[in-house]
Amino acid sequence: MNGIRPVRPSSDPSNPVVVVGAGAAGISCALSAAEAGARVVLLEKSAELGGTVSQALIHTLGGLFDDQGSLLNTGLPAELAERLGQACSYTKQRRIGKTWVLDVDPAKYANVITDWVATTPNIDIVFHASVTKLSIHAGQIGQITISSNGNFDSVQPAAVVDATGDANVVRLVDAERVANGVALGGVILQFRGVATDALRFPNGVALLMDIRKAAETHQLPPECLTLWLDTGVYPDEAYAKFNVTPEQYDAASMQTAAARLLAFLQTKPAFGQAFINAQGRLGIRDGGRIKGEYCLTEADIKSGKQFTDRACRACWPIEHWHPGKGLSLEYLPAGSTYDIPLRSLKVAGFTNLWAAGKCLSAEPRAQASARVVGTCWAMGEAVGKYLGGNLQ
Amino acid sequence: MDIHDALRSYIINEAFKGTVPEGFDDDYDLIESGAMDSLFMMNLITYLGQQHQVEFGMNDMVPKNFKSINALSEFSRNKLASAQ
Numbered sequence A: 001m002n003g004i005r006p007v008r009p010s011s012d013p014s015n016p017v018v019v020v021g022a023g024a025a026g027i028s029c030a031l032s033a034a035e036a037g038a039r040v041v042l043l044e045k046s047a048e049l050g051g052t053v054s055q056a057l058i059h060t061l062g063g064l065f066d067d068q069g070s071l072l073n074t075g076l077p078a079e080l081a082e083r084l085g086q087a088c089s090y091t092k093q094r095r096i097g098k099t100w101v102l103d104v105d106p107a108k109y110a111n112v113i114t115d116w117v118a119t120t121p122n123i124d125i126v127f128h129a130s131v132t133k134l135s136i137h138a139g140q141i142g143q144i145t146i147s148s149n150g151n152f153d154s155v156q157p158a159a160v161v162d163a164t165g166d167a168n169v170v171r172l173v174d175a176e177r178v179a180n181g182v183a184l185g186g187v188i189l190q191f192r193g194v195a196t197d198a199l200r201f202p203n204g205v206a207l208l209m210d211i212r213k214a215a216e217t218h219q220l221p222p223e224c225l226t227l228w229l230d231t232g233v234y235p236d237e238a239y240a241k242f243n244v245t246p247e248q249y250d251a252a253s254m255q256t257a258a259a260r261l262l263a264f265l266q267t268k269p270a271f272g273q274a275f276i277n278a279q280g281r282l283g284i285r286d287g288g289r290i291k292g293e294y295c296l297t298e299a300d301i302k303s304g305k306q307f308t309d310r311a312c313r314a315c316w317p318i319e320h321w322h323p324g325k326g327l328s329l330e331y332l333p334a335g336s337t338y339d340i341p342l343r344s345l346k347v348a349g350f351t352n353l354w355a356a357g358k359c360l361s362a363e364p365r366a367q368a369s370a371r372v373v374g375t376c377w378a379m380g381e382a383v384g385k386y387l388g389g390n391l392q
Numbered sequence B: 001m002d003i004h005d006a007l008r009s010y011i012i013n014e015a016f017k018g019t020v021p022e023g024f025d026d027d028y029d030l031i032e033s034g035a036m037d038s039l040f041m042m043n044l045i046t047y048l049g050q051q052h053q054v055e056f057g058m059n060d061m062v063p064k065n066f067k068s069i070n071a072l073s074e075f076s077r078n079k080l081a082s083a084q
């Protein structure tokens, strides 16, 4: 891949910031640390950049705007929105209920960030990578061992940032420092060939009611009982989101459910020509949160709490996907925003172990607001900037 | 409770968590204000069906029926009357 170099830990005297996970938070952390002058090693377990957005086909980026539609955080989240707009003329800001999102094509998103990282100096990426061992001394991460495609390498990091989404690095250090995830996951289908405005509000709700009735009468499989539909970025695009309990996920029955849903939709005039263009991988909303120096609470976010060590601002509603009760959406008071403190991104008891993104230190209902993509970008940027600045 | 009052209290409690915005009345535009998002609309339709036997057909899913408390209660009353 152009501009992406293999890791060369021994050739550079300065200890790198090691960012683990190249999703929203990891990418922005790597970019900002590198821009602040640090050498960055970015480790990604898969073969691509983008994380949940590209893997699970997230197409409505939340957390970029306040409830008036103005940018919440300047810096990299704003630059991301601009780059996405330049890369695809269909990228657009849209109001959903009382929130604002950026409608994007997840494939374009992956291209944009891949180019961005490739043209930013000082970032070494290792794909198919995982951290296999970390040495710890007096609350400090020392040597870390990285495996990639059967090869092992070791790095002496200045700091380690767990941006794995699931707190996988912190789990390896000390499983007691991770609170287990408690939320439904999801599988998203991308349809093309759909008639324009097929799902325009409130048409989509009518179709959803129809799908639910069909699922109740066993015309459609039970996976469709709690299905959600959304418009896409292109006029002929639509998305369907299945709710999934991650522990019970079965790829084969999801495949069958997807095929039956398509057949059902094709009986509707607006979906007569529709086809499945892409199927996302299982997306995890809450795969575990670190126990940080501060745990962001539901009360903090509802009261619009401000912190002197603000990493970023956020205001997404509490979008809680309860494993038993399903989705509930609780808006924060009109006009209110809250801060995410840097301390909720720093693992308690360690001097150089950080986290960014959906595995921040937060109560489950606070994470249900803070995990949206724009906020993950803002968290990652704050950690990267802090580390880059402090290492100089 | 009359369907109008029931709708009013359901909407105030569920969409506004008991605290209504300034200028709120029975003609308050629920769609324009963002209160009537897709999720709330689904929940409202389920509530009206289960608690008040108001059934929505495909042709009833138009913005004008969901615009305000008054619009919803007029729609519901007409539905109930025509079902009798």
Ligand SMILES: Cc1cc2nc3c(=O)[nH]c(=O)nc-3n(C[C@H](O)[C@H](O)[C@H](O)COP(=O)(O)OP(=O)(O)OC[C@H]3O[C@@H](n4cnc5c(N)ncnc54)[C@H](O)[C@@H]3O)c2cc1C
Residues within 6 Å of the ligand: A020, A021, A022, A023, A024, A025, A026, A043, A044, A045, A046, A049, A050, A051, A052, A053, A056, A058, A059, A060, A061, A062, A063, A129, A130, A131, A163, A164, A165, A166, A168, A169, A185, A186, A187, A188, A282, A283, A284, A285, A356, A357, A358, A359, A371, A372, A373, A374, A376
């Ligand atoms: C079904 C679903 C729908 C959603 N819908 C929306 C939405 O509409 N709008 C919105 O804004 N947000 C949405 N979200 C939430 C949002 O997508 C995520 O919270 C956010 O993208 C998380 O970003 P992240 O950087 O924290 O983690 P991720 O994007 O998950 O990135 C983590 C990366 O780390 C890698 N990794 C994991 N473990 C290791 C390891 N041990 N070593 C190396 N690499 C590793 C992964 O491969 C991945 O690339 C949704 C989430 C789900 C699951």
